[in-house]
Amino acid sequence: MNKNNQEIISRKLQFINESGTLAMAKKTQELIKQGHEIISLTLGETVLYTPDNVKKAGIKAIEQNFTYYTNSGGTDELKQVIAQKFYRKNNLKYNIDQIIVSNGAKQVLFNLFFASLDVGDEVIIPTPYWVSYPEIVKLASGKPVFLDCSAQDGFQINAQKLESFISDKTKWLLLNSPNNPTGCIYTKENLEAIAQVLRKHKHVHIVSDDIYESLTFDDQLVCNMAMIAPDLQDRVFVVNGASKSYSMTGWRIGYGAGNKELIKAMSIIQTQTTSSPSSISQKAAVEAIANGDHFIEINRADLRLKRSIMMSCLQPPLSYVRPQGAFYLFLNYQEALSDDIKNTYQLHTSYDVSQFLLEKHHVATVAGACFGLDGYLRLSYSGDGDKIRQGCEKIAMALRQ
Numbered sequence: 001m002n003k004n005n006q007e008i009i010s011r012k013l014q015f016i017n018e019s020g021t022l023a024m025a026k027k028t029q030e031l032i033k034q035g036h037e038i039i040s041l042t043l044g045e046t047v048l049y050t051p052d053n054v055k056k057a058g059i060k061a062i063e064q065n066f067t068y069y070t071n072s073g074g075t076d077e078l079k080q081v082i083a084q085k086f087y088r089k090n091n092l093k094y095n096i097d098q099i100i101v102s103n104g105a106k107q108v109l110f111n112l113f114f115a116s117l118d119v120g121d122e123v124i125i126p127t128p129y130w131v132s133y134p135e136i137v138k139l140a141s142g143k144p145v146f147l148d149c150s151a152q153d154g155f156q157i158n159a160q161k162l163e164s165f166i167s168d169k170t171k172w173l174l175l176n177s178p179n180n181p182t183g184c185i186y187t188k189e190n191l192e193a194i195a196q197v198l199r200k201h202k203h204v205h206i207v208s209d210d211i212y213e214s215l216t217f218d219d220q221l222v223c224n225m226a227m228i229a230p231d232l233q234d235r236v237f238v239v240n241g242a243s244k245s246y247s248m249t250g251w252r253i254g255y256g257a258g259n260k261e262l263i264k265a266m267s268i269i270q271t272q273t274t275s276s277p278s279s280i281s282q283k284a285a286v287e288a289i290a291n292g293d294h295f296i297e298i299n300r301a302d303l304r305l306k307r308s309i310m311m312s313c314l315q316p317p318l319s320y321v322r323p324q325g326a327f328y329l330f331l332n333y334q335e336a337l338s339d340d341i342k343n344t345y346q347l348h349t350s351y352d353v354s355q356f357l358l359e360k361h362h363v364a365t366v367a368g369a370c371f372g373l374d375g376y377l378r379l380s381y382s383g384d385g386d387k388i389r390q391g392c393e394k395i396a397m398a399l400r401q
């Protein structure tokens, strides 16, 4: 970038990184344009189509001219359906003034941190984390504080360790279960242990990003902090959305539920940024959330099968913590990478390994370092089953060759 261009960019963007997952997708597209066939294990969405009843609801909204701005924080109709979903699935009661609808869960998180963080306020982010959390916190003038979680602990927070990360500046603890990138689900026992710590620190609020809530594959129950600790419900802000459960990433509907005053502040931000979520998408989301359970079962069965294909192709010395939800597997390649390959291709970081797999073996993955943990790759199993098999076999071979 030349100096003039640099000067036009604000200082606050100096510390903001482009999403690592999107950067890799761009590189993959370049290679495809050059005529290479790339196996992509980077997808952040399911490959099933948006269900027909949901598409029809969107079409009907257009035909009936439901094509104008809505209430900034979402229509009452959609908020009612969301409140019913919370009661039906999570046993949580919310009034509609405790709910906001935004353009994706990402905008909910953006509004939330914008509305609540002052300069220097801290947000504890367990590592590995979804790529956008630290960047959104920084954009909102906050300070991400990284709390590393080990594979031995199933990539879950150790409650005792958490306590030593809480300061008088801590505003939020961010929990994401099922987790992107590990697929891990917080156990009820661990959430209870974390709740015990939080009861002692009343100034700390909890964001629960439940976007992958319905995509689970074993018998493990998915709970969030508000469900486990009703006495903390007023301090918990739940984030969810239509993107992953109903294959609706492009419709851009996310929602949040929590403290009424916070919701009001977030809605004000939304009035001054995107005005409202799309009216058409909101009608489609009403149909998805009210009548989409059958589709969720289809989505889960499809992903469960693909998860088993992926796991069967990844044998020791490759290793991973069994993913129980979402559609990602977080692969530890360190033992499997031969010294020969490492030295020949100078593979020092997970970025190097991911780049090597893409350029030399035409398999696209995402470097663990994008999620705050080197030595790993995130593999998505939401794509085609045969491609998943071929991609994983190529990875295993490429690292030991």
Ligand SMILES: Cc1ncc(COP(=O)(O)O)c(C=O)c1O
Binding pocket: 044, 103, 104, 105, 106, 107, 130, 176, 180, 209, 211, 241, 242, 243, 249, 253, 254
């Ligand atoms: C953990 C997590 N939270 C939130 C989001 C954002 O989802 P949305 O499409 O609703 O903005 C994603 C998307 O990949 C995610 O992985």
